[in-house]
Amino acid sequence: MLDSVDSTALHPRADNGAITVQEWVYRQLKERILTGQFVPGRSVTLRGIATMLGVSPTPVREALRRLVSERALEVHGNRRVSVPKMTRRKFDDLCAVRVSLETLAAERAMPHVDADHLERLRRLDAEVDEAVDNGEINRYLHRHREFHFSIYELGSAEVLMPLIESVWLQFSPFLRLVVSHIGVDYIVDRHADALNALERQDHAALRFAIEADVREGLGSLTESEWRDLDAVTRQAGDAPAP
Amino acid sequence: MLDSVDSTALHPRADNGAITVQEWVYRQLKERILTGQFVPGRSVTLRGIATMLGVSPTPVREALRRLVSERALEVHGNRRVSVPKMTRRKFDDLCAVRVSLETLAAERAMPHVDADHLERLRRLDAEVDEAVDNGEINRYLHRHREFHFSIYELGSAEVLMPLIESVWLQFSPFLRLVVSHIGVDYIVDRHADALNALERQDHAALRFAIEADVREGLGSLTESEWRDLDAVTRQAGDAPAP
DNA sequence: GCTGCTAGTTTGTGATCACATTGACACCGG
DNA sequence: CCGGTGTCAATGTGATCACAAACTAGCAGC
Incomplete structure (x- = not known):
């Protein structure tokens, strides 16, 4: 896990600037997606992200759903989410x-x-x-x-x-x-x-x-x-x- | 609650067509928004929706966040969500x-x-x-x-x-x-x-x-x-x- | 050797609970 | 009569737990 990239990426919620965990997770994932750290086709697991960021699955699920809404991720019939492939x-x-x-x-x-x-x-x-x-x-x-x-x-x-x-x-x-x-x-x-x-x-x-x-x-x-x-x-x- | 509008609006999840509760809630709220049953400025409470639809707060929160992502709803500084007013x-x-x-x-x-x-x-x-x-x-x-x-x-x-x-x-x-x-x-x-x-x-x-x-x-x-x-x-x- | 089934693990889902913050309302002092 | 304050209800948030579905792997049978 050597790819802790960004400014606001301290420990899970060390900053605590009136920002929710869900929002923090959302921004982390969004940044990673925008900078291409998630390659298309990669499947994203809920607990995987949760443990990677050191939070519980709940806020992660919400963040993922936001990203799915914005078409940054997609859900398959299996309920699994992944970075969409390009056609x-x-x-x-x-x-x-x-x-x-x-x-x-x-x-x-x-x-x-x-x-x-x-x-x-x-x-x-x-x-x-x-x-x-x-x-x-x-x-x-x-x-x-x-x-x-x-x-x-x-x-x-x-x-x-x-x-x-x-x-x-x-x-x-x-x-x-x-x-x-x-x-x-x-x-x-x-x-x-x-x-x-x-x-x-x-x-x-x-x-x-x-x-x-x-x-x-x-x-x-x-x-x-x-x-x-x-x-x-x-x-x-x-x-x-x- | 005389405004149970739509086809798929049976009881909470009486249909059970491989559809999650969160998805069901999302569609319910979306339909209500698109048909204007939520007037701009109306504040939407989590537990309010949950009890209205007969589900727990968890899937409601996810559905609300999806709708916020799509700009159908907005969150204020208070964490309260409402139907955005038009300018x-x-x-x-x-x-x-x-x-x-x-x-x-x-x-x-x-x-x-x-x-x-x-x-x-x-x-x-x-x-x-x-x-x-x-x-x-x-x-x-x-x-x-x-x-x-x-x-x-x-x-x-x-x-x-x-x-x-x-x-x-x-x-x-x-x-x-x-x-x-x-x-x-x-x-x-x-x-x-x-x-x-x-x-x-x-x-x-x-x-x-x-x-x-x-x-x-x-x-x-x-x-x-x-x-x-x-x-x-x-x-x-x-x-x-x- | 390949297919089909079964047990174990992983994963998503949703309810419940505990906690912090916000908002409302009554009460008290000026 | 009014403004400030304390209290209580309501609300959002997030962790945990239980459950179901899906995937994996291993084994038996053809």
Whole structure:
């Protein structure tokens, strides 16, 4: 259990900042999913998580159900829950929804963006590029996510953000799988275009940049790469990503 | 408790079709929310639901958390959960997301629609009109929902449907409030246009019809109507809709 | 050698209990 | 008459327990 990753990951509830155990477990699992530490196909057991985090099964069950609701996990007929596997069909749907939702979110964020935000976004983008250059997968995934969400959260936090988060939760384990098996080198992004559009307040250009960023990011997986990934997920019964 | 509404609402788990109590509770509450039996602002207590449905608090808590995840309910700082109140801001966001998601879903459904589906949709639309003419609010809400979802479920069930459902869960209590306080007479829909576009396989016309249906449906609430609805929800501590 | 059955283990589910926190309401002092 | 305070009920939370279903493994029989 050498993968105790995050800031708030002290011991079970050492922090005690008016946060419930269930909420804590939920955030732990969500973070692990978003950073791809749960590989698609991996089955998640209730007592396993409970003992891993040092809590009772009750709050774990609630956290798992929340994640199932958000489509980050799925339940099978056996009542077992696991990280959903990716299919081409689902991948296409996710891309389409990402385009639809994230262009809308970006457009809505545009009026609220100011110089400080732009500066912050540029810094994040620079860190993304840096992570790509150095081949730092974890840092790339973190910054990439931070960049996108830093835009979207400006406009409409209440309605759009949860939906986009749900899509990312479905997307991320697969993304992690791809970048760790195919490499981070082929990653292309349109962050610079998006930032310029944001600065010029150009709605159309922003939409185009976001759409291109989503579509080109992983849209061009070849047939053989799909088969390769399929083979990887097939043997995934356990064991988190390296 | 004279509002035991639905088909599957026998006694607690008299059916026993390999369905968990938690799932049953979830569906019960979801149905009640979608049909507007929980008015915005109403606070929902755990033990209250538990005794109402004749089960223990445990599965109720899980069902509530699922609904919170789907934004059908919200938790306050007090840990109390309630049906969220609608704001103009949120309403606008919901409309924009509905347009974005549902036009996409309709477009994706188009290739899969055949004569049987069209016939079924026409029948549903006729029932919607009939319900409007007779002022049958409950029937209207049911058929209206059935009409839309019958289109969307054709195309992409896996990714899009849950998102659309989440939006409808946020939308429906308010919709019920509106039609029951302002009347069902002013309701306009573009179902006929959508059906024609579907038949002609006209993507652009379909998108336009869906967008118009969403935007015109409740988009034109006047200032005084908003105030009126606000006054209604303000006094909503308890008591389901009539 | 392979299939089918059976015992033991694992896992999810739900009820119950104990505890902490919140909210309500009456009471008391000003 | 009003505001503060103490008490009690109500509520959410989480651990534990008992039970049922599912999976595993081992053995017998064909």
